[in-house]
Amino acid sequence: MGSISYQRIYAVVRQIPEGRVATYGQVASLAGLAGQARQVGYALHALPDGTAVPWHRVVNASGGIRSLPGGDLVQRGLLEREGIRLDPRGRVPLARVRWAPRRKTIR
DNA sequence: GCAATGACGCTCT
């Protein structure tokens, strides 16, 4: 792993429970990187496959998915498998599945 | 060390 920031981000993402999602900005704040939503995306992009980090539970502020070309389909599938139905426009209903952090994270 | 890049976010048009 390249940097400590990445570890902070992974630590937060790893705490997102099944059936729930968080936005990049949200993760950034929880990781102590408020305003650096980009870094979160960057970190997840560099995330090696097979890691215990539920990267698919992280979406952008609009509930939309982007990720890699074609990778968005994978993420969509993983989310639906957790019971998260996507909107007609292919977006996550944040109003219902947005993860509410337990105080200091880590329960 | 500098310049370009980027799984984003927010505001204005």
Next chain:
DNA sequence: CAGAGCGCCATTG
């Protein structure tokens, strides 16, 4: 609702 512009800053060449 779509597009454009600006901010924020670690990682990379």
